[in-house]
Amino acid sequence: MTNRNPLIFSTLFFIISLFTFDVYAQNIILTDNNKPSNIRGLSVVDDKTAWISGSKGYIATTNDGGKTWIWEQVKGHEKSDFRDIEAFSDKEAVIMSSGTPALVLKTTNGGKTWEEKYHKTDSAYFFDAMDFINNQHGYILGDPINSKFFLLETKDGGETWTKVSNLPDALTGEACFAASGTCLRISSKNLFIVSGGKNSRMITFSIYNNIWSYADLPIIHNKASQGAFSIAIGRRQGIIVGGDYENDRKTDSIAATYPIRPFPFFNIPQKGPSGFQSCVEHIKGDVFLSTGTSGSNITHDGGKTWTKIDEASFNVCSKAKRGKLVLLAGNGGKIAIFKM
Template identity: 30%
Template sequence: MKQLLLVSIMTSFLFSCGKKTPSVRSKSASQMEIEIVDLLRDSTLNVRALELDPSGGASFALSNGKIGTISGNPNEEASLTFQLKQDSVIPNFRSLAVTDSAAFVLSIASPALLYKVDKDSLQLVYKETHKNVFYDAMEFWNNQEGIAIGDPTEDCMSIIITRDGGNTWTKLSCEELPKAKEGEAAFAASDTNIAIVGGHTWIATGGVVSRILYSADKGKTWRTYETPIIQGESTTGIYSLDFYDEKHGFAIGGDYMKPADSSANKIRTKDGGKTWELVAKNQSPGYRSCVQYVPNSNAQELVATGFKGIDYSKDSGETWSHLSDEGFYTLRFLNDSVAYAGGAGKISKIILRKKRNSKN
């Protein structure tokens, strides 16, 4: 392993509860209202990787090689804690995963650098150098087994897997994976290209071709499913995927270069990803980089976010209400009313609540 530089972040980046930016409440016509409380604001922040911690807080990783944490209740302090640098390379982190004992951060471009961070050590556990290497997302099935996906370096998507708690990672050969189609890749927009329920795994690809790769056995075997989402250009396709259970899933995306286009950017499955249907065609929202099911909503409630704002659906994506113009790249639900969100220059807490005059 080459020399690793670990630098503490100045304490001026630490914001306590008493110094949080005042919250903003939306004026949406929806039955749901939203409150946004900033936990950390700094112009250097670019947060696309965010995951909940077992402690009840969250971890996040930045495009400038920094890693931060949100402490759990009651303090809810957000702070930057580490600066990672490999020789002269400052990693651009877009993927992050958390187990009970460690956090993992993965950079996008060559050389791809995957670090394991725990209370006792910081290790570079995987490195890949290739002109086309570009990793997009990472998740764990359990404390021992995890997966990360990236753009093709050969004629299949890049998939690396660990079976020993993240200490070693192995890249699957293209003989073990479906062949990628011309122009098929993935987007590192929100670290939500992978959805896991038990041993079931769904991966969203995007670009000229946008499909679903599915494994029923934690990455040992794979099959593909077609989708009706907009595709055909390098900037089109699925940007984010979530599953509520083994049957119900939702994906969103569109065209990053045409963010208002909502003609075919939201799709839904009710059979575990085998078939997908377009929903809310020609209805807002347009392009969004992240979608998540609201917990305990029986696969009915969804929240989507992107740089153009936050939107909510109460009917499995059939209709949507715009909650806020404030944009975020990614979010994760702590419970059915609170989520943490990351974007350009900020980490925030998002509070959802039904309006007092709402009967539904």
């Protein structure tokens, strides 16, 4: 019988224990459920304040870090599907409605009243996502019209919106998904769009140079239900997730990473998420969280390998702009807190 080295055995046991603790220390804790709204809009302001928006005109707010929520139905908009929201404080927020009419509303009193800032009854207008560089400068992305993606811009905190003159090209059968409000992301210098359908691409806009660039993604596509659904930007790399929402257990070609510099160069994970993911969020360092109808997954190595941490279906996840709070939300008014 071979003698075992106690030091080697102890070291190995310690490493395995650390790995096991790391995986199981990540918890998703449900705080609200069974509400008459499917949530896709989520904006976390800080460790106390967050807003959500959803179908049937519902919005909800929390001021205790997601433990309790106050629900309201926006008067006069009970049939609206508010697919995205951008909150700036516990008083001020902008919501965007997908479908017809295409709407943008703003509140400055914590959601007690809302003012209409944009309204289009033409069914060609379908809003997918909204993002802001800061509290004043933001964009709304819409599906293609006449082979161009639709894009609105505000420079006064959502008070007024104007159509961008230099619009990006859209290929035949290409569109974006209004699944989590994260097919559009903005950094200090660039605007990023990820698409799906017949094609799956990352479309990048240099805000200061006014130049668009296009890159094909190694994400499953060719069907209306397939493509890239979400993009998140970290310090060293970006991550894109998606898949096929009609076959949400399919794991092939549903995620990709790219280095911030040089760019673009896409990599496929060694071990990807466990199925379709509608949203990905940068948590810290090389840690990203993703979620979808197939469950939630986490990576600690910048997207090279993913671990499934929860089976529940969610549509969106988001981290505080100022703080560490991370929330998830989904259908049936489902809201949860992510702990690690």
